[in-house]
Amino acid sequence: MQFGIFSVGDVTPDPTTGRAPSEHERIKAMVAIAQKAEEVGLDVFATGEHHNPPFVPSSPTTMLGWIAARTENLILSTSTTLITTNDPVKIAEDFAMLQHLADGRVDLMMGRGNTGPVYPWFGQDIRQGINLAVENYALLYRLWREDVVDWEGKFRSPLQSFTSTPRPLDGVPPFVWHGSIRSPEIAEQAAYYGDGFFHNNIFWPADHTKRMVELYRSRYAHYGHGTAEQAIVGLGGQVFMRRNSQDAVREFRPYFDNAPVYGHGPSLEDFTEQTPLTVGSPEQVIEKTLGFREYAGDYQRQLFLVDHAGLPLKSVLEQIDMLGEEVVPVLREEFAKRRPAGVPEAPTHAARVATAAAADSRSGSGAGAGAGVDKEGASS
Amino acid sequence: MKLVVVSAGLSVPSSTRLLGDRLANATVERASADVQVVELRDLAVEIAHNFTTGFPGPALGAALDAVASADGLIVVTPVFSASYSGLFKSFFDVLDPDALTGKPVLVAATGGSARHSLVLEHALRPLFAYLRAVVVPTGVYAASEDWGAEGLVERIDRAAGELAGLMTGLSAGRAASASGSVSVPTQGGAELVRGGGFEVVPFEQQLAALRPD
Numbered sequence: 122m123q124f125g126i127f128s129v130g131d132v133t134p135d136p137t138t139g140r141a142p143s144e145h146e147r148i149k150a151m152v153a154i155a156q157k158a159e160e161v162g163l164d165v166f167a168t169g170e171h172h173n174p175p176f177v178p179s180s181p182t183t184m185l186g187w188i189a190a191r192t193e194n195l196i197l198s199t200s201t202t203l204i205t206t207n208d209p210v211k212i213a214e215d216f217a218m219l220q221h222l223a224d225g226r227v228d229l230m231m232g233r234g235n236t237g238p239v240y241p242w243f244g245q246d247i248r249q250g251i252n253l254a255v256e257n258y259a260l261l262y263r264l265w266r267e268d269v270v271d272w273e274g275k276f277r278s279p280l281q282s283f284t285s286t287p288r289p290l291d292g293v294p295p296f297v298w299h300g301s302i303r304s305p306e307i308a309e310q311a312a313y314y315g316d317g318f319f320h321n322n323i324f325w326p327a328d329h330t331k332r333m334v335e336l337y338r339s340r341y342a343h344y345g346h347g348t349a350e351q352a353i354v355g356l357g358g359q360v361f362m363r364r365n366s367q368d369a370v371r372e373f374r375p376y377f378d379n380a381p382v383y384g385h386g387p388s389l390e391d392f393t394e395q396t397p398l399t400v401g402s403p404e405q406v407i408e409k410t411l412g413f414r415e416y417a418g419d420y421q422r423q424l425f426l427v428d429h430a431g432l433p434l435k436s437v438l439e440q441i442d443m444l445g446e447e448v449v450p451v452l453r454e455e456f457a458k459r460r461p462a463g464v465p466e467a468p469t470h471a472a473r474v475a476t477a478a479a480a481d482s483r484s485g486s487g488a489g490a491g492a493g494v495d496k497e498g499a500s501s
Numbered sequence: 502m503k504l505v506v507v508s509a510g511l512s513v514p515s516s517t518r519l520l521g522d523r524l525a526n527a528t529v530e531r532a533s534a535d536v537q538v539v540e541l542r543d544l545a546v547e548i549a550h551n552f553t554t555g556f557p558g559p560a561l562g563a564a565l566d567a568v569a570s571a572d573g574l575i576v577v578t579p580v581f582s583a584s585y586s587g588l589f590k591s592f593f594d595v596l597d598p599d600a601l602t603g604k605p606v607l608v609a610a611t612g613g614s615a616r617h618s619l620v621l622e623h624a625l626r627p628l629f630a631y632l633r634a635v636v637v638p639t640g641v642y643a644a645s646e647d648w649g650a651e652g653l654v655e656r657i658d659r660a661a662g663e664l665a666g667l668m669t670g671l672s673a674g675r676a677a678s679a680s681g682s683v684s685v686p687t688q689g690g691a692e693l694v695r696g697g698g699f700e701v702v703p704f705e706q707q708l709a710a711l712r713p714d
Contacts, residue, residue: 305699313704335697
């Protein structure tokens, strides 16, 4: 099981002081947060992608490249990468480059974005959101697996004899999670490819998450990638902790009450009850997070949102300290204890290289790992 | 069968609720059905929160499910500013837009004056036409004076008869199709697959639809 943090990269004024960080401060804070995650032994740092204020992370591979140079173990990921408005060729190249520089510590999460005007800004039509996600990923999938690609589609100029460079490290592309909150088509897409499915459940009730994960798991099994229990699931969550739960509630309430994503709606108490939000002691976070497996099954990746709603960097770093020192070690042990045999660990580059090598030696082809895999043939 | 009454009456007791109950009683006299009343005033805060959070709270979620699974619906609103109340509209704004497709709906309204009676035709009927509901021909409007006048009982009876007829007819149709072979719903020729309560087009078909000819 992998644990980490994911950032949206919002610039939100601190409601207790009225002060908003500058973009420069916020960007530097995000990389400090990533370095802290490495320091306390978390597995993953993921950044969002946005192209409009009040968000800063428009260029994830630039940021992740900087973090890659200053970390040793952290897996660098996204939450999300816009498969709808980015050119899939550029995604293939950017993330392959990052993968080399980070020695394989890279995966990414595909998403469609939630800001309507981004589509026309990048020359796309929001009504084609799902179709763009389907076609662009189908191209990206091939660019990482076939050395020379001829391709023609609806949304991009055709490619003749195109080779995306650099080729993926060790011939194994970055692992892909498909993130979706409410589109069953994306759960179906993740299942079809045998990729991961990340349900960002942070603003959603458990029964909705349960249904989306059920759909993905049943379709994953349908497409022959393994049993439903072996499907690769990730979940979100958001926490604010203090030793004493009353202190956590008292300190977080003004942030909750004024946050663009929560504020002026349901109470902190109602929201905590209905969604994964946990405001309290480390023990409460452990208990609630362990409860996720009761409706999502045994899953592979848990990402926490901790740096939002205008919280000062100091408080955020304290959250990551608590996650690393008190929460995650217990969760690792408890999740491992509960996980039935046969449910796989979260994918890593090393494990995927080993799997590809084993598959090659069985088939005796000796071809580059993963190269030339014919997904369409394999699943029909 | 299940009959759900959605009442947007705000006071207790409420003449809007009273009209809803009269219509429900007249309907179940003609077609046996369990009646559930959804009082929107109890859900006002959750409805507002649904707009900002994107998901319904527990009580609103149960009400939306009840409406979506009903065999017939009676909707009653007081008239506010020449139309249905904002609370009434808000409830149908957070309802899944496909939830009422093909569902028989009886529209009714209350108001202080008979001058607003056409609200049924210029406001409620278009709303439910948009939602692809089957609106019964007779709508029932009750002004304050109607509670002491002739004619209201007859209008209630006629509308209830129309609703009961549609509910019975449609449920007979459903029973007939259920007893035959199981038909797989299709969308543009694509078979849908189910999982987690969702229906999706299989991925190969999504992909195939995008391939150049």
